[in-house]
Amino acid sequence: MSTTDTSDVTTDITTDTSDVTSEATTETSDVAETITETAVTITIDGRSVAVPEGATIGAACNAAGVNTPTLCWAENLTPVNVCRVCVVELEGSRALVPSCSRIAEQGMVIHTDTERVRHSRRMVLEFLGSSVDLSQTSDLHHWMDIYDADCDRYSEDDHDAKRVDEPVKIQDELYIRDYSKCVLCYKCVEACGDDAQHTFAIAVSGRGFDARISTEFDASLPDSACVYCGNCVAVCPTGALQFKTEYDLRQAEQWRPEDQTVTRTVCSYCGVGCNLELHVQDERIVKVTSPSDHSVTSGHLCIKGRFGWQYVHG
Numbered sequence: 001m002s003t004t005d006t007s008d009v010t011t012d013i014t015t016d017t018s019d020v021t022s023e024a025t026t027e028t029s030d031v032a033e034t035i036t037e038t039a040v041t042i043t044i045d046g047r048s049v050a051v052p053e054g055a056t057i058g059a060a061c062n063a064a065g066v067n068t069p070t071l072c073w074a075e076n077l078t079p080v081n082v083c084r085v086c087v088v089e090l091e092g093s094r095a096l097v098p099s100c101s102r103i104a105e106q107g108m109v110i111h112t113d114t115e116r117v118r119h120s121r122r123m124v125l126e127f128l129g130s131s132v133d134l135s136q137t138s139d140l141h142h143w144m145d146i147y148d149a150d151c152d153r154y155s156e157d158d159h160d161a162k163r164v165d166e167p168v169k170i171q172d173e174l175y176i177r178d179y180s181k182c183v184l185c186y187k188c189v190e191a192c193g194d195d196a197q198h199t200f201a202i203a204v205s206g207r208g209f210d211a212r213i214s215t216e217f218d219a220s221l222p223d224s225a226c227v228y229c230g231n232c233v234a235v236c237p238t239g240a241l242q243f244k245t246e247y248d249l250r251q252a253e254q255w256r257p258e259d260q261t262v263t264r265t266v267c268s269y270c271g272v273g274c275n276l277e278l279h280v281q282d283e284r285i286v287k288v289t290s291p292s293d294h295s296v297t298s299g300h301l302c303i304k305g306r307f308g309w310q311y312v313h314g
C-alpha cells in the first residue's frame with residue numbers, strides 16, 4: 001500500500017514537472033520565434049506576401065512565385081548591384097530598384113511586370129548581348145525571349161559593339177579565361193576576395209569599353225596571386241571562366257551536361273568536411289563543384305577538393 005502510494009505520488013510529480021517544462025519550453029520557443037521571425041508584409045503584383053525581416057524583395061518575389069532574372073546575384077555572395085537585370089518598380093521610388101539586394105520594408109508596393117520594368121530589363125539584356133558572347137549563358141536566353149530582346153540592334157556594318165575582343169587565355173591545365181564572354185558581374189572578384197577566398201588575385205581594371213577582369217599588372221595566372229581554388233570559376237554565370245576539362249570537351253563538341261551524373265561525396269583531403277559534387281560524363285570526372293547552400297563550404301572549395309581528382313583516372 002505504502003509502495004503504491006509513493007508510486008502514485010511520483011507519477012503525479014513527474015507529470016506535473018513535465019507539464020511545467022512543456023509550458024516553459026513552449027513559451028521560450030514562442031519568444032524565440034517572435035524575435036527571429038518578425039515578418040514584414042509587402043504587396044507584389046497585387047498579392048500580399050509576408051517574409052522575415054531582412055529578406056530582400058527578390059526573396060519575397062520567390063516566396064510569391066514570381067520569377068525574377070538575376071545575373072550578378074548569387075546566394076553565396078554579397079550582392080553588388082551591377083547588372084540591374086533584376087529591377088522592379090517600387091511605388092513612391094523615383095528609380096527602379098534592384099530586387100536582389102533591396103531589403104523588403106513593411107507596406108512596400110512592388111510591380112514586377114510593368115512596361116517600365118520590361119523595358120529596362122530588355123535594354124540591359126540587349127546591351128549585354130550586343131557587347132559580349134552570351135552563347136553559354138542559357139538562363140538569360142529564356143529572359144531574352146520573354147522580353148523580346150534584340151541584341152543586334154546596336155551593331156552596324158561599320159561598328160562592332162563588342163566590348164572585349166581578345167583570345168582565350170589558356171595558361172594552365174586547370175581553368176581558362178575567355179573574357180569575350182565576361183559581363184563584368186563581379187562575382188569572380190567577390191569570390192576571390194572577401195566573400196570567400198580572401199586572395200584578391202583579380203579585380204576590374206580599365207574603364208568603359210576597356211574595363212575587364214584582370215590579375216595584377218595582367219600577370220599570367222601562374223605568376224599571379226591566384227591559388228587555384230576555382231571559386232571564381234564556380235560562380236561565373238557566362239562561361240568566361242571555365243574548367244579546362246569543360247573547355248576541351250566543348251571545343252571537341254563533346255560537352256553533354258544532359259548525359260552527366262552528379263554524385264555528392266565528402267572531400268577526403270583534410271578534416272574540414274567539404275562536400276563535393278562530382279560531375280561525371282562517360283565514366284570520367286569532368287568537373288567538381290560544391291553545393292552553394294552547404295553549411296561548411298557555401299559552395300567554395302580549395303585547390304585540393306576542386307582539382308585534386310586526376311588520380312582517380314590513373
Ligand code: SF4
Pocket residue numbers: 181182183184185186187188189213232235236237238239240241
Ligand atoms: S569572369 Fe565571369 S564571374 Fe567574373 S566578372 Fe566576368 S562574367 Fe562575372
Ligand code: SF4
Pocket residue numbers: 267268269270271272273274301302303304305306
Ligand atoms: S576542399 Fe580543401 S578545405 Fe575542403 S575538405 Fe577538401 S582539402 Fe579540406
Ligand code: FES
Pocket residue numbers: 069070071072073080081082083084085086087098099100101
Ligand atoms: S541581379 Fe540584381 S543587380 Fe544584378
